[in-house]
Amino acid sequence: MKKFLIHTIVIIGLLVFEVLLFKLLPFFLRPNLFLSYIVFLGLFVSHTESVIYGFINGIVLDFIYLKIFGINSFLLTTIGYLVGWLNKRVNETFKKVQIIVLFLFSVIYFFLYIVFSLIFYFPVKILPIFVFNLISTVLFGYLIIQILFFIYKKNNLII
Amino acid sequence: MSFREFLYKNRPTVLFFLFFILNLVFFATSKLTTSYLNNIRSFLIYFFWFSYKPIYQIIDYPLEVVDKFVTIPYLYEENIKLKEKLKKSFLENLYYKQFIEELNNTKKFNELKSLLTIDITNAKVIMREYKNWYNECIIYISEPQNVKKDAPVVIFSEDKKFYFVGRIWEIEKNIAKVLLITNPLSNIPVKVKNKQVYGVLVGNSSSELTMEYILLDEDIKIGDIIETVELNNLIGGIEIGRVVSVETLSTLGFKKAKVKVNFNINKLKEVIIITYL
Numbered sequence: 001m002k003k004f005l006i007h008t009i010v011i012i013g014l015l016v017f018e019v020l021l022f023k024l025l026p027f028f029l030r031p032n033l034f035l036s037y038i039v040f041l042g043l044f045v046s047h048t049e050s051v052i053y054g055f056i057n058g059i060v061l062d063f064i065y066l067k068i069f070g071i072n073s074f075l076l077t078t079i080g081y082l083v084g085w086l087n088k089r090v091n092e093t094f095k096k097v098q099i100i101v102l103f104l105f106s107v108i109y110f111f112l113y114i115v116f117s118l119i120f121y122f123p124v125k126i127l128p129i130f131v132f133n134l135i136s137t138v139l140f141g142y143l144i145i146q147i148l149f150f151i152y153k154k155n156n157l158i159i
Numbered sequence: 160m161s162f163r164e165f166l167y168k169n170r171p172t173v174l175f176f177l178f179f180i181l182n183l184v185f186f187a188t189s190k191l192t193t194s195y196l197n198n199i200r201s202f203l204i205y206f207f208w209f210s211y212k213p214i215y216q217i218i219d220y221p222l223e224v225v226d227k228f229v230t231i232p233y234l235y236e237e238n239i240k241l242k243e244k245l246k247k248s249f250l251e252n253l254y255y256k257q258f259i260e261e262l263n264n265t266k267k268f269n270e271l272k273s274l275l276t277i278d279i280t281n282a283k284v285i286m287r288e289y290k291n292w293y294n295e296c297i298i299y300i301s302e303p304q305n306v307k308k309d310a311p312v313v314i315f316s317e318d319k320k321f322y323f324v325g326r327i328w329e330i331e332k333n334i335a336k337v338l339l340i341t342n343p344l345s346n347i348p349v350k351v352k353n354k355q356v357y358g359v360l361v362g363n364s365s366s367e368l369t370m371e372y373i374l375l376d377e378d379i380k381i382g383d384i385i386e387t388v389e390l391n392n393l394i395g396g397i398e399i400g401r402v403v404s405v406e407t408l409s410t411l412g413f414k415k416a417k418v419k420v421n422f423n424i425n426k427l428k429e430v431i432i433i434t435y436l
Contacts, residue, residue, distance in 0.1 A: 023218040047171040055178045066200055069192045070185030077182065081175040 006155055007053060010037065010148065011060060021140070028129045029136040032109065034061060036141030038076055039105050040148045042083030043092040044158050050087070054080025068120050075112050079105050095142075102141045106134050264429050271315060271431075277394070278434045280306060282335070284427045293341040293364045295328065298430060303333050305434035311393055312337050312430050314422060322422040323347075323387050323397040324430055340368060340399065341424060349399060352384040358416070360385065360399065366420050368400065373414040379405055385418050394433055 014033045021031060034057045042050035058073025065072070083105055090097050110130050152158045166173055185192060268281045286297035300306055310327045325345065328338035338345050341362040349360045349370060356377045358370040373379055383402040389395030400420040407414050 019215075020218060023215065048174060051171045051174045051178065055174075055181075063196060063200060066193060066197055068186070068189050069196055070182045070189060073178070073185070074182040077175060077178045081171060084171050 002155065003157055006151065006157065010151070011053075011057060014144075015060070015064075025136070028132040030133050031136040031140035032106070032133070033140060033144055034058075034072075034076060035079060035106060035109055035137060036102060036144040037148065038080045039083050039102050039141065040145045042080060042087055043090075043098065043101060043145075044149060044152065045087075047081075047084030047087050050080035050084040051077060052080075054078075071113075071116055071120070075109055075116070078112065079109055082108065098145055099138060099142055102145070103134075103138050106137045106141070110134060267315075268429075268431070278305065279431050280434050282312075282430050282432055284430060285334075287427070293339060293362070293366070293424070294344075295325075295339060295342060296337050296427060298335050298337055300330075300333050300335055300432065303330065303335070306330060306335065306432050307434075311387075311397070311433045313397055313433065314427065314430055316422055321397050321431075322420070323399045324422075324424070324427065327432065337430070339424070340420070341365065347393065348388045348390045349385050350388050351379055351402075352386050352398070354378060354383070356383075357388065360418060366424055367403070368418045368420065370402070370416040370418050371413065373416060375407065375412060375414055377414065379414060379416055381405065384421075 014037060018033050021029075021033075025031075038050055038054045038057065041053055054076040055073050058076035061072035061076070062069050083101065086092075086101060090101070092098065092101075110133070114130075149158070160168075264281070268279075272279055280300060280302050282298040282300040284296050285299045288295075298312075306327060308327055308330060312324045312326060313321045314324050315321055323340060325337045325339040325342070326347075327335050329336040339362065340347065340360065341364060343362050343364060345360075345362045347360050348357065350357045356373060356379050358373040361369045361371055363369060370385060379402060381402050381404065385399045385402065387393050387395055387397045387399065398421055400418040402416045403419045404417040405414060406416070
């Protein structure tokens with residue numbers, strides 16, 4: 001129950017933080033905070049939770065940015081499933097590992113996003129904006145991972 | 160290994176495939192789902208938009224404050240520029256007002272000139288010293304060619320009448336000094352309108368003048384209108400004022416009348432000089 005409550009609070013907090021960043025940052029810097037959250041869950045918590053919360057967060061994002069319902073849930077579930085394979089297989093406490101994993105999965109996410117845009121014919125951002133988004137996702141994602149690590153560690157949710 | 164154990168062991172993969180199938184369902188019904196969800200979303204936004212308001216306020220308020228501080232120097236500069244513009248506009252406005260007034264006066268003067276058989280020229284009062292307020296004034300004549308010394312200076316009032324103001328005292332180029340009728344040095348022959356009563360009008364440095372040398376048997380009453388006589392380079396029949404009191408000086412053998420000018424001598428702006436008699 002405690003775990004579920006913390007997950008819910010974190011999701012709401014991320015939503016609020018995303019709104020704040022939307023207001024504060026220019027249009028080309030749009031960090032994907034939920035992607036960082038899924039990466040964190042996959043690295044630190046468990047494979048199953050990264051898949052489940054990937055799906056839930058995707059549904060939430062789909063509901064907020066309603067383009068084609070299911071795209072974000074599919075992308076985040078896939079990312080959650082893939083990043084989950086790294087759980088207990090890499091030393092996630094290394095900062096370099098965190099950054100590399102974050103970068104790698106951001107690239108995969110954006111690649112899948114472009115593939116989906118080609119399949120469903122919806123307009124996509126131009127490449128430089130993708131690059132800026134990727135950089136901002138890595139920067140803010142690293143920060144988010146540190147904060148989440150602190151919260152989860154304090155609540156003994158990370159073994 | 161039983162099926163249950165297999166499922167438990169491969170939970171992430173099983174869940175992934177489950178969610179994958181769900182996502183496929185979402186995609187298959189995406190048009191329908193999206194439209195329905197859009198309605199629900201609009202409904203929720205309508206009722207819960209205020210929950211986002213504080214977040215926006217938290218960001219907007221400090222940004223607005225910073226913006227205000229940043230704009231202060233710009234405002235200061237803009238204020239200075241606006242003040243300069245205002246000053247310039249004010250002066251331009253004054254200039255145009257004066258220009259329009261002059262244009263109207265010229266128009267009126269030209270109309271008047273076409274109606275009259277005598278030659279006239281207009282002039283503008285440019286200076287009146289407070290010490291000699293009732294004694295003299297300085298005028299600017301745009302066409303001074305025909306203006307001579309002692310030429311009568313009149314005004315054309317709003318009641319369409321000419322009133323005698325004084326005479327040209329000195330003239331130099333475009334500038335002339337006018338000896339006002341209220342000056343004690345001014346002595347002009349006058350008569351009562353429609354009567355053969357003559358006298359000399361002397362100034363008192365006030366709006367009240369004195370008509371002297373009226374014979375004792377002459378009929379002069381309060382309210383009689385005083386006008387100029389065609390004598391000594393003067394044009395006759397121009398009104399000056401009205402008799403306000405009559406005094407008999409039996410010892411000198413004359414009557415003395417106080418005459419109040421019929422026009423506002425304090426408000427001299429445009430005057431007319433009669434150039435040809």
